[in-house]
Amino acid sequence: MTATADTQAGPITIETQPSRRKRKSSKFVQALPYLIPALALYGYFVVYPMIDAVRLSFFQWSGFRTESPVFVGLDNYVRLFTEDPVFWKALQNSVIWVVLSLLVPTLLALLLALGLNRKMRGRNLMRSIFYIPSVFASITVAAMWRWIYNPTLGLVNQVLEAVGLESWTRTWLGDPEIALYSVFAASIWQAVGFSMVLFLAGLQTVPHELIDAAKVDGANAWQVFRNVTLPALRPTTVVVVILTIINSLKVFDLVVGMTGGGPAQSTQVLALWSYTQSFTNHSFGMGGAVATVLLILSLALVIPYMAWSMKGEDK
Amino acid sequence: MSTALTTPVGADLARKNHTPPPGPAVGQRDWVGIGLWIALVVSCALWAAPFLLMFLTSAKTNADINQSAAWTLPETWNWANYSEAVETGDLWNTGANSLLIAVIKVPLGLFIAAAAAFAIARLRFKFHRIVLGVIAVGSMVPIQIGLGPLFSTMLSLDLLDSRMGLILPYLAFGIPYQIFVLYGFLRAIPDELEESARIDGASTFRIFWQVILPLAKPALAALFILDFVSTWNEYAMATTLLRSQENWTVPLAVQSFSTQHGTSYGPLNAFILLSAIPVLIVYLMFQRYFVSGALAGAVKG
CATH class of the missing domain: 1.10.3720.10 (MetI-like)
Structure with missing residues (x-):
């Protein structure tokens, strides 16, 4: 079927290039078989559940099949915004997580990539050491870091005691003031390698001639970085920033594995709170409302940035 | 690299008058490179520490874990943990x-x-x-x-x-x-x-x-x-x-x-x-x- 369409389309395009519209619509028919499997899966298992989460946020439903959802309008949102302090904590933590992730691991990854882009002894080994944490499952990383943070037997407190800093020892995951940052430290350890690899790949696209030319013109290292390397890294930076935002908003495994959201909900984040509302508190409506907030937050953060970066590319 | 192939003289000149392009340290004064290397090695050690700890712990008995410091070698290498891991998991x-x-x-x-x-x-x-x-x-x-x-x-x-x-x-x-x-x-x-x-x-x-x-x-x-x-x-x-x-x-x-x-x-x-x-x-x-x-x-x- 597609074969006949092809043999017709071929000569037409070469000879006369008639109505563009006809050509384009026949191309759409041609494209359909390639698109359908992806779009069907994507529509049914990704888009539909997301829309359904938004829909359910206007209903009250326990999630059991025996019960049917009851329409309650905006009740869930009113409850969420006025009677649910955990939601505000989760929202605050998610925002903190995004901001910190954009600052700390991203900058660190860029520095590491710049460093490890030079030829030096042990370069490949060092790249691997920084990258390998990111192939470990987050849930196992969480278990590993719980062990590291163990109040009495864990590495961190034992090292602090050994070097005479007993006063610095903490119950790293038990203190509501610092638990979030303790979990975040584990995420730095895990996430840096991936961004580093992206930056390293980006650095391979920086034209050598430009760097050499800048140096011949007397530019110092900072000027070369500022005016040659950094602009060339722009597409990479866009990807790293977008992926970092997305990964920060969906942080789940690490929190579940290290604190479960506690102590006293101090490490609660939106993705986990939505899950907890739906599955632990059996309130799919509230869970849907939290999910909707998370959806809006994700789109609000990512889409403007993407639009801005695409605009920049057109110039 | 490609410039060196086509115009060796020019490249040589550039190398004398300016800091060499990133590459193996030529001659003296690559203190920046050495400092950078040391900083990277230290960070690497920091990054590798959790793995080392994991490996050491994986070969310790419970008593050993409770008694000795986290970074010490196991008193006896208790490989039985691995078969227990396969079983429990x-x-x-x-x-x-x-x-x-x-x-x-x-x-x-x-x-x-x-x-x-x-x-x-x-x-x-x-x-x-x-x-x-x-x-x-x-x-x-x-x-x-x-x-x-x-x-x-x-x-x-x-x-x-x-x-x-x-x-x-x-x-x-x-x-x-x-x-x-x-x-x-x-x-x-x-x-x-x-x-x-x-x-x-x-x-x-x-x-x-x-x-x-x-x-x-x-x-x-x-x-x-x-x-x-x-x-x-x-x-x-x-x-x-x-x-x-x-x-x-x-x-x-x-x-x-x-x-x-x-x-x-x-x-x-x-x-x-x-x-x-x-x-x-x-x-x-x-x-x-x-x-x-x-x-x-x-x-x-």
């Missing part, structure tokens, strides 16, 4: 489940994504920008948003708590990002290749299968690693959709090591190390594709 079973899912999901998902990316990037039908935009949005949204409804969907399909019921959403959630990356890669392939094949009478499928896909091999290899790793490690959906222990994947088995009596750290650390072997193998096998052009091309998307 039900590793033959959970590992088989994870492997089966990954072996089906990863190639199939990549093929489906590649076909869609081919259609969007090369066939340039009328709405291809809209389709791409809709897919791009999907790759940017946290999966946890749809978990509740996904649970109900699988319930109504009667696929809850089954491997098939995990493979389908896994496929769906992997596709958007892959399409997005492959689109950037395929778009960069020059038109002439495809046109000459078309003039020779190749069908669209042959162009996809024999012209475009082989050219996308580096990107596909990089995506293969990423996808295998994230499939093997996936936790949120697995914990939502799987109930009975016989269907568990490897990440779910981590919880078996903590009971109300506490956590058995020796076997737990052994299990974490064992559970990462398949992803490490895949990473090492495809490593050469990873840093090279593959992601550079992917990044441009």
Whole structure:
């Protein structure tokens, strides 16, 4: 079927290039078989559940099949915004997580990539050491870091005691003031390698001639970085920033594995709170409302940035 | 490097008058390079410490863990932790489940994504920008948003708590990002290749299968690693959709090591190390594709 369409389309395009519209619509028919499997899966298992989460946020439903959802309008949102302090904590933590992730691991990854882009002894080994944490499952990383943070037997407190800093020892995951940052430290350890690899790949696209030319013109290292390397890294930076935002908003495994959201909900984040509302508190409506907030937050953060970066590319 | 080949004299001159381009330290005064190297080695040690700790703990008895400092060598190397890890984590079973899912999901998902990316990037039908935009949005949204409804969907399909019921959403959630990356890669392939094949009478499928896909091999290899790793490690959906222990994947088995009596750290650390072997193998096998052009091309998307 597609074969006949092809043999017709071929000569037409070469000879006369008639109505563009006809050509384009026949191309759409041609494209359909390639698109359908992806779009069907994507529509049914990704888009539909997301829309359904938004829909359910206007209903009250326990999630059991025996019960049917009851329409309650905006009740869930009113409850969420006025009677649910955990939601505000989760929202605050998610925002903190995004901001910190954009600052700390991203900058660190860029520095590491710049460093490890030079030829030096042990370069490949060092790249691997920084990258390998990111192939470990987050849930196992969480278990590993719980062990590291163990109040009495864990590495961190034992090292602090050994070097005479007993006063610095903490119950790293038990203190509501610092638990979030303790979990975040584990995420730095895990996430840096991936961004580093992206930056390293980006650095391979920086034209050598430009760097050499800048140096011949007397530019110092900072000027070369500022005016040659950094602009060339722009597409990479866009990807790293977008992926970092997305990964920060969906942080789940690490929190579940290290604190479960506690102590006293101090490490609660939106993705986990939505899950907890739906599955632990059996309130799919509230869970849907939290999910909707998370959806809006994700789109609000990512889409403007993407639009801005695409605009920049057109110039 | 290429300048050195064409104009050796000029390059030499440049080297004398200016700091050498990044490369092996020539002669004196590369203190910056040495300082940098030391800083990197120290950071590496910091990054490797958790692994070292994990390995040491994995070979210690409980008594040893309670008595000696975390960084000391085990008094006796207690390898029995590893067999206990396999048993407690039900590793033959959970590992088989994870492997089966990954072996089906990863190639199939990549093929489906590649076909869609081919259609969007090369066939340039009328709405291809809209389709791409809709897919791009999907790759940017946290999966946890749809978990509740996904649970109900699988319930109504009667696929809850089954491997098939995990493979389908896994496929769906992997596709958007892959399409997005492959689109950037395929778009960069020059038109002439495809046109000459078309003039020779190749069908669209042959162009996809024999012209475009082989050219996308580096990107596909990089995506293969990423996808295998994230499939093997996936936790949120697995914990939502799987109930009975016989269907568990490897990440779910981590919880078996903590009971109300506490956590058995020796076997737990052994299990974490064992559970990462398949992803490490895949990473090492495809490593050469990873840093090279593959992601550079992917990044441009």
